[in-house]
């Protein structure tokens with residue numbers, strides 16, 4: 001199978017390409033990535049002899065058409081992905097996430113290629129901290145930030161192309177990922193690299209917001225499962241029952257990194273900060289048999305800390321740029 005992976009030089013896309021290189025050795029993979037500040041071609045050096053790489057944007061209609069024309073399936077990860085950036089400058093989110101998805105959909109429609117669209121639980125808005133409810137596939141879209149609104153827009157376009165043009169596509173909405181190769185602007189890598197540099201972790205507000213953590217390999221295994229066994233036209237929620245508030249995550253990191261439990265700063269909150277995300281993934285589990293392998297977040301975080309400890313050369317320059325951005329935003 002010839003698979004076009006968009007955003008394959010970013011966090012989740014890199015892990016997807018590296019993992020499927022061994023779990024699906026018969027796939028012929030081409031990565032399309034614009035190499036924004038979040039993309040790193042060197043991530044794929046270990047598979048460069050087997051994976052073709054094209055630098056370019058999913059918003060480039062001619063380029064996308066020529067690549068989709070030659071593929072059997074498209075797995076669409078490419079996006080601007082960071083909420084704080086979307087609050088600072090929404091335009092790249094509109095261009096890459098909405099227009100880029102539209103370009104892919106039109107090419108997929110013309111060439112009748114299978115597509116899997118990667119999305120996020122943030123399209124559903126947030127839940128109250130004390131609400132026992134979790135998101136399901138029928139939860140109404142109610143995004144809060146420019147990032148999540150752009151992802152919800154893309155999801156709606158995919159759904160419309162399925163219904164009106166009969167394209168063979170599936171969608172998945174996953175919760176917060178952690179693992180190697182995640183950009184240091186994101187919560188867990190920011191705190192891990194802070195501690196490695198002798199800087200206190202930074203918690204927004206009171207640190208009480210809840211996220212539903214999943215290891216990136218569990219997310220990617222679910223994506224492969226949906227691509228191979230999902231029902232065309234369907235949406236699947238992906239989650240690993242990993243709800244923790246941000247204070248609990250920082251407490252675990254501090255313990256694993258031999259720092260005192262109160263060694264953190266509370267900083268200015270993110271505007272419009274979603275309170276809580278929680279995923280009910282029973283549809284995916286019942287239909288496909290998928291279940292997460294990383295059941296122990298402590299072990300998953302220890303492995304992640306170890307990766308950042310061993311790969312300072314990978315994150316050091318990005319860390320300086322990212323912290324300059326946070327200093328400007330007062331967070």
Ligand code: NAD
Pocket residue numbers: 006007008009010011012013032033034035036037038039040056057058059076077078079080081082095096100118119120121151173174175176177178182183
């Ligand atoms: P990331 O920011 O680490 O990587 C995004 C990649 O897309 C980068 O390599 C970047 O260069 C590339 N890219 C950006 N704009 C592009 C464009 N116009 N054309 C081509 N490539 C472009 O993001 P990530 O965390 O790996 O997220 C990947 C996908 O998964 C996104 O669609 C995101 O919405 C979704 N998602 C992420 C999470 C999470 O916790 N990180 C959870 C659920 C869903």
Ligand code: DAU
Pocket residue numbers: 081082083084119120121122174175176177185186187188190202203204207209210211246270277
């Ligand atoms: O839920 C899936 C989403 O998870 C993905 O769609 C996004 O691409 C991904 O970035 C992530 O969004 P969040 O906004 O939840 O992730 P972030 O890592 O930015 O923040 C996680 C939580 O930690 C959130 O409550 C904000 C908080 N936070 C973040 C940073 C960077 C802090 O308390 N301190 C920080 O320094």
